[in-house]
Amino acid sequence: MHKKDKIYVAGHTGLVGSALVKALQNKGYTNIIGKTIEELDLRWPDAVLSFFEEYKPDYVFLAAARVGGIVANYIYRAEFIYDNLMIQNNVIHAAYMYGVKKLLFLGSTCIYPRECPQPMKEEYLLTDTLEYTNEPYAIAKIAGIKMCESYNIQYGTNFLSVMPTNLYGPNDNFDLERSHVLPALIRKIHLGKCLEEKNWEAIRADLDKRPIEGVSGKAVEEEILQILGNYGLRKINDHNSDVSVEIWGSGKPMREFLWSEEMAEACVFLMEKIDFKEAVRVSGNKSAEKEWGKEIRNTHINIGTGKEISIKDLARLVKEHIGFDGKLMFNTEKPDGPMRKLTDPTKLHELGWKHQIEIGEGISMLYAWYTTNL
Numbered sequence: 001m002h003k004k005d006k007i008y009v010a011g012h013t014g015l016v017g018s019a020l021v022k023a024l025q026n027k028g029y030t031n032i033i034g035k036t037i038e039e040l041d042l043r044w045p046d047a048v049l050s051f052f053e054e055y056k057p058d059y060v061f062l063a064a065a066r067v068g069g070i071v072a073n074y075i076y077r078a079e080f081i082y083d084n085l086m087i088q089n090n091v092i093h094a095a096y097m098y099g100v101k102k103l104l105f106l107g108s109t110c111i112y113p114r115e116c117p118q119p120m121k122e123e124y125l126l127t128d129t130l131e132y133t134n135e136p137y138a139i140a141k142i143a144g145i146k147m148c149e150s151y152n153i154q155y156g157t158n159f160l161s162v163m164p165t166n167l168y169g170p171n172d173n174f175d176l177e178r179s180h181v182l183p184a185l186i187r188k189i190h191l192g193k194c195l196e197e198k199n200w201e202a203i204r205a206d207l208d209k210r211p212i213e214g215v216s217g218k219a220v221e222e223e224i225l226q227i228l229g230n231y232g233l234r235k236i237n238d239h240n241s242d243v244s245v246e247i248w249g250s251g252k253p254m255r256e257f258l259w260s261e262e263m264a265e266a267c268v269f270l271m272e273k274i275d276f277k278e279a280v281r282v283s284g285n286k287s288a289e290k291e292w293g294k295e296i297r298n299t300h301i302n303i304g305t306g307k308e309i310s311i312k313d314l315a316r317l318v319k320e321h322i323g324f325d326g327k328l329m330f331n332t333e334k335p336d337g338p339m340r341k342l343t344d345p346t347k348l349h350e351l352g353w354k355h356q357i358e359i360g361e362g363i364s365m366l367y368a369w370y371t372t373n374l
Contacts, residue, residue, distance in 0.1 A: 001029070001059055001102075001272055008033045008057035010042060010091055011064030016106060016164075018171040019264035020061050027268060033057060043083060048090040052098040059271060060103040062091050062144075066137075067108075068178040070248065070337050073134040081136035088144040092159065096151050103159040104271050105148050107141035109256075109302065109343055110134045111163060119306060119344035122163075122283060122298040131338050145300045152276045153296055160270060160279060165304035165343045168362060169260030170369050174210055176231045181311060182257060185318045186367055188245050191233055193324040196241040202374075209374050236327070243326035248334035251312030256304050256342050259357040259365070266303050266353045274351055282347050304343030305355045314359070321363050 001007070007024060011017035012034030024032055033055055040051050042064050066076075066083040073080060088105065095103045112120045113128030125145070130138045141163075148159035172183040179187070187206075194202045203224065204217025215227040225235070232246025279299045309317075315328050348354075357365075 003028045004031050005029070005058040005101075006031050006033060006055065007059045007061070008055065009061045009063060010035075010087075011062075013171070014063065014067075015167060015169060015172050015260050016063040016263070017061070019169060019260040020063060020267060022261065023264035023268045042090055043086040045090050045093075048094050049097070052094040052100075056098055058101050060091065060095050060100050061267065061271070062088060062103060062105045064091070065106070067180075068173070069180045069184060070133055070335065072178040073137055074335070077136045080134075081140050084137060084140035085143060088140070088147065092144070092147050092151065095159070096155055096157055101158065102271060102275075103148070103157070104267055105144050105159065105161045106267070107144055107161060107163045107300065108137070109163050109165050109304070109341055110138045111142050111145070112341070114338050116338075116341075118340045119342040120302070121344045122300055122302060122347060125298055125300070133335055133337055149296060149299055152299075158276050160274065160276060161300035162267060162270065162303050163300050163343070164263045165256040165258050165302070165341070167258055167260045167263055168366055170366075172260070172366065172370075174370065176212055181255065182314065182318075182363075182366070183370075185247070185315055186322070186363070186370055188231065188233055188247075189315070189318050189322050189324045190367070190370065191228060192243045192245045192326050193322055195228070195233065195235060196243040196324070196326050198241065205374050232329070232331070243324075244329045245324070245326060246329045246331050247311065247315055248331055249311065249336040250332045251315065251328075251330040252310060253336045253338065254308040254310050254340045254342065255314065256306070256308045257314075257359050257362065258303065258305055258355060259362045262355050262357055263303055266348065266355075269353050270301065270351070278351070282350055301347050301351070302343040302345050303348055304345045305358075306343060306345050307359075308340065308342045309359055317360060317363055318367075321360075321367060 009017050009020050012021050064087050114131040116124050145161045148161045151157045168182040173179045174183045174187045208217035212227050234244050236242040236244050283299045285296050
């Protein structure tokens with residue numbers, strides 16, 4: 001990539017997209033294009049083709065997606081499969097139609113089977129049954145991988161697919177219904193600390209910034225306590241400051257976490273230095289040349305740390321950092337999801353990139369970002 005090339009970041013305002021924009025700007029790229037959903041709804045083919053016709057981007061980072069945690073994935077199954085299929089189909093096809101030099105498609109490690117051997121290697125894709133709670137989202141992302149591979153093989157395009165592990169960082173989604181586990185823990189435990197300190201000014205400021213089901217900081221205390229209770233934040237005893245925070249599941253599942261800005265640095269590194277042929281090589285395929293009968297598979301690249309922590313220990317780390325003295329209550333009647341989801345980042349390491357930020361430092365950084373953005 002050259003510094004003045006047109007670079008389209010689809011989904012530039014989200015957790016992943018905003019990190020990509022920052023990483024590109026830090027490296028001196030000056031011609032970055034971004035469109036909000038109000039300006040360009042990527043689910044509509046004609047709108048996407050018109051955008052590519054007008055702007056003719058040289059490079060595309062496809063980070064736009066409908067995303068969410070275990071609750072949202074379970075409830076909004078239709079939206080998760082439909083929206084994600086439409087977004088990626090439209091953008092990938094338009095990139096081919098308008099001669100984009102390289103595209104990077106971002107998926108998720110939820111593409112791997114529920115009972116996947118650990119750590120998860122790229123070669124384990126499609127070897128067993130998916131986790132039910134996020135199956136629609138996973139199927140959409142698998143389709144994106146196969147679409148990139150298929151266009152590369154048939155049309156000679158240069159489209160890469162990367163599968164980041166659980167991400168967290170600036171501009172994360174802290175909506176308690178739709179957020180992933182770490183931002184949800186940070187917000188719930190932050191609000192729990194405010195409750196035990198009877199810091200209603202901080203609670204109201206939080207809800208004014210991010211209302212919960214339409215309940216803002218302007219609501220009366222009883223209504224605020226009711227909505228917080230619906231999401232597992234409760235005063236144990238009205239006569240003292242004891243507060244409990246409920247967390248879905250047993251706390252036993254192990255999860256891996258990567259700081260979003262490091263993920264973005266990895267993506268820019270791959271776009272600058274790695275072509276599809278190189279991804280094919282490190283995937284164990286002998287050649288990237290199109291040959292009848294040759295199977296080219298699993299060319300996607302895991303982006304992760306190769307390290308894991310239990311949800312229970314993660315919650316304790318957040319509790320300790322925030323200074324919450326209340327109780328963490330694990331609701332074992334709620335689903336756990338897969339017990340382990342650890343990536344094997346060997347391929348990425350072989351290509352020349354490795355993470356630096358560990359989970360303890362990352363929690364501190366994210367909480368600092370959250371509290372300064374209320």
